[in-house]
Amino acid sequence: xQSVTQxxxxxxxxxxxxxxxxxxxxxxxxxxLFWYVQYPNQGLQLLLKYLSGSTLVKxxxxxxxxxxxxQTSFHLRKPSVHISDTAEYFCAVRYSSASKIIFGSGTRLxxxx
Amino acid sequence: ExxxxxxxxxxxxxxxxxxxxxxxxxxxxxxxxxYRQILGQKVEFLVSFYNNEISxxxxxxxxxxxxxxxxxxxxxxxxxxxxxxxxxxxxxxxSGGQHEQFFGPGTRLTVL
Numbered sequence: 754x755q756s757v758t759q760x761x762x763x764x765x766x767x768x769x770x771x772x773x774x775x776x777x778x779x780x781x782x783x784x785x786l787f788w789y790v791q792y793p794n795q796g797l798q799l800l801l802k803y804l805s806g807s808t809l810v811k812x813x814x815x816x817x818x819x820x821x822x823x824q825t826s827f828h829l830r831k832p833s834v835h836i837s838d839t840a841e842y843f844c845a846v847r848y849s850s851a852s853k854i855i856f857g858s859g860t861r862l863x864x865x866x
Numbered sequence: 867e868x869x870x871x872x873x874x875x876x877x878x879x880x881x882x883x884x885x886x887x888x889x890x891x892x893x894x895x896x897x898x899x900x901y902r903q904i905l906g907q908k909v910e911f912l913v914s915f916y917n918n919e920i921s922x923x924x925x926x927x928x929x930x931x932x933x934x935x936x937x938x939x940x941x942x943x944x945x946x947x948x949x950x951x952x953x954x955x956x957x958x959x960x961s962g963g964q965h966e967q968f969f970g971p972g973t974r975l976t977v978l
Contacts, residue, residue, distance in 0.1 A: 785965050796970060796972045799968070804966075854967055
């Protein structure tokens, strides 16, 4: 079955510390991968995407992610977080055989001063 | 920068009533979608729409749901007879190709 797994429901980190949010997807020949951010009481904003090409993709707000086909992972990283990064982060995948995007269950990132 | 808009931002309705959620996709996009997010849960796909017909739908999208593109700009989701479990945030999205989807701010539907 097509699925996305975010292993951590909550990740607390201190301000200016690095962070990694983990994401794995069920294997397929061709996938498109996304990370969306949802700030409190707001909609979904695209952070970054992997469609093809370089496996390291850079997004907005200093975030980056690396596509690892052998491990079917697409982990999100930021070298130094800020209070304003407090939000819920959703990993998502679109399989080439379908139009829908499948979302993970989300990881709530909380930043401590 | 063009964006997807949704109205209303919050809709409160009584169980059994019909509701219509409205979306204005990005103007040159051809693919349209509805998703929903029940409070505290993941975002779930409902339906995709292309060339004036449904191209894919989930098992959630039963006979109580319908979508329509009544004119050149709006895309609507209708729930015929709302149930308590329909309470959720409903997101509209649009896409120019078949990769990146741009999401609207959502409509929070509360069924009493």
